[in-house]
Amino acid sequence: MVTAQFRGTWQELPALDLPPVTAVLAATHTEALRAVKTCTSGDAELLLVAAGRVDGPARQQLLDDGFAVWQDGVVSPPTTPRPPEPGRVWLLTSGSTGRPKRVAHTLASLTTVTGPQPDRTWLAPYSVGAYAWWQLVTLGLGGQDLVFVEPSQLDGWPALA
Structure with a gap:
């Protein structure tokens, strides 16, 4: 797995220390x-999204709905804590019909390719937390090699791959 800040395997990637119900507003693919590594244990609930997609009112709604919000290494506690739905993974819609909405998944429901696959390296230019991003992440969890490209690296992505 290759990102702007990390080269290695899932086993070598350090997990984040997160509360049981957390919305992670990630600035980078590494974050x-x-x-994701933290939520693979199955006992937590995670909403993962690119930091720039969540404005002030949306952030407050997450806190009000029981999510702790992790951003830049800082955790804001939820307004009203609640127990996790173990294994729940939330995606945000694009917001094409108004504000983005949460859609409930699990890692299993996001995994569309199962069984043995030939070794491949996959380029992941997608925004963190997008459905297509998750499709590639689940391939990586299954052993495929992944190369994640930050927006600032788009011109030089062939060198990364």
């Missing part, structure tokens, strides 16, 4: 992948 996002560390959050």
